[in-house]
Amino acid sequence: MSPTAQILDGKKTAAAIRSELTTRIGALKERGINPGLGTVLVGDDPGSHSYVAGKHRDCEQVGITSVRRDLPADISQADLEKVIDELNDDDATTGYIVQLPLPKHLDANAILERMAPEKDADGLHPVNLGKLVLNVGAPLDSPLPCTPHGIVELLRRHGITLNGKNVLVVGRGITVGRPLGLLLTRRDINATVTLAHTGTVDLPHLLRQADVVIAAAGFPGMIKAADLKSDAIVLDVGVTRVEDPETGKAKLTGDVEPAAASTVAWLSPNPGGVGPMTRAMLLANVVEAAERQAGIAVGH
Numbered sequence: 054m055s056p057t058a059q060i061l062d063g064k065k066t067a068a069a070i071r072s073e074l075t076t077r078i079g080a081l082k083e084r085g086i087n088p089g090l091g092t093v094l095v096g097d098d099p100g101s102h103s104y105v106a107g108k109h110r111d112c113e114q115v116g117i118t119s120v121r122r123d124l125p126a127d128i129s130q131a132d133l134e135k136v137i138d139e140l141n142d143d144d145a146t147t148g149y150i151v152q153l154p155l156p157k158h159l160d161a162n163a164i165l166e167r168m169a170p171e172k173d174a175d176g177l178h179p180v181n182l183g184k185l186v187l188n189v190g191a192p193l194d195s196p197l198p199c200t201p202h203g204i205v206e207l208l209r210r211h212g213i214t215l216n217g218k219n220v221l222v223v224g225r226g227i228t229v230g231r232p233l234g235l236l237l238t239r240r241d242i243n244a245t246v247t248l249a250h251t252g253t254v255d256l257p258h259l260l261r262q263a264d265v266v267i268a269a270a271g272f273p274g275m276i277k278a279a280d281l282k283s284d285a286i287v288l289d290v291g292v293t294r295v296e297d298p299e300t301g302k303a304k305l306t307g308d309v310e311p312a313a314a315s316t317v318a319w320l321s322p323n324p325g326g327v328g329p330m331t332r333a334m335l336l337a338n339v340v341e342a343a344e345r346q347a348g349i350a351v352g353h
């Protein structure tokens with residue numbers, strides 16, 4: 054069957070956001086303010102290396118200075134905390150991120166908590182997540198987590214509203230599922246959210262009710278086309294690197310069965326959907342942090 058779903062084009066949308074941000078960065082620079090992103094990458098995970106490389110490419114493209122702190126996989130908690138303290142004190146770094154996941158011997162929550170909340174470019178510091186829970190401030194006073202914010206922006210820029218819709222989020226991870234549920238239930242978005250996870254008993258039943266499905270589980274093909282409504286809006290967020298049997302090379306695959314492209318109303322491709330939006334919203338967070346630190350109204 055040929056694809057019939059309309060495409061939620063993350064690549065194109067992210068390019069439009071980068072172009073808008075370039076203008077705002079120019080305005081900051083005219084006032085002598087240089088936004089700067091720091092990245093902290095621990096270990097050799099190929100996916101994390103590829104994402105961090107993409108973040109630095111994006112910065113270069115829009116005119117944000119960026120610095121990398123690439124650290125060995127066996128770094129101790131104390132040594133990683135020293136790097137965090139250095140970035141907190143570095144005036145040239147207006148915002149930074151710690152690429153997740155960290156190796157298992159490290160306490161990621163303690164690292165996130167040690168970051169200066171005003172420099173948290175990922176919106177994952179407990180203070181910033183707390184503001185999301187309390188529904189205060191964001192997006193003007195505090196950063197939102199990049200993937201959830203990217204999903205909302207991707208839908209908004211395709212003219213899709215969630216008011217009154219049944220949204221099924223699959224996956225309860227800290228970067229996507231949990232904050233997304235909070236964001237989508239805000240009054241201005243007004244979705245009814247169900248959060249499914251590995252303890253969910255009858256996922257197909259929930260899928261059959263959902264107007265919108267956001268799959269962020271990281272299990273290739275777990276969302277079956279046959280379980281999705283024909284008018285469903287589907288965002289495929291989960292990424293798994295698998296070996297392509299034809300070429301022997303690694304390729305990315307999402308959580309949604311490819312057949313869904315011929316059965317649902319809207320689909321975000323993977324790659325090319327939510328991933329580029331995650332990166333674009335990181336840039337937006339860096340620009341907004343620089344605007345806040347300079348006392349400039351955010352978004353002007």
Ligand SMILES: Nc1nc2c(c(=O)[nH]1)N[C@@H](CN(C=O)c1ccc(C(=O)N[C@@H](CCC(=O)O)C(=O)O)cc1)CN2
Pocket residue numbers: 103104107150151152153154175199200228305323324325326327328329330331332
């Ligand atoms: N500190 C963080 N760690 C992680 C986050 C995050 O938001 N902050 N999210 C994910 C990974 N991630 C960002 O870091 C991310 C995922 C995907 C993409 C992306 O652009 N994907 C492309 C394909 C890229 C490729 O070919 O490798 C796409 O979907 O088209 C960017 C960033 C977990 N960790």
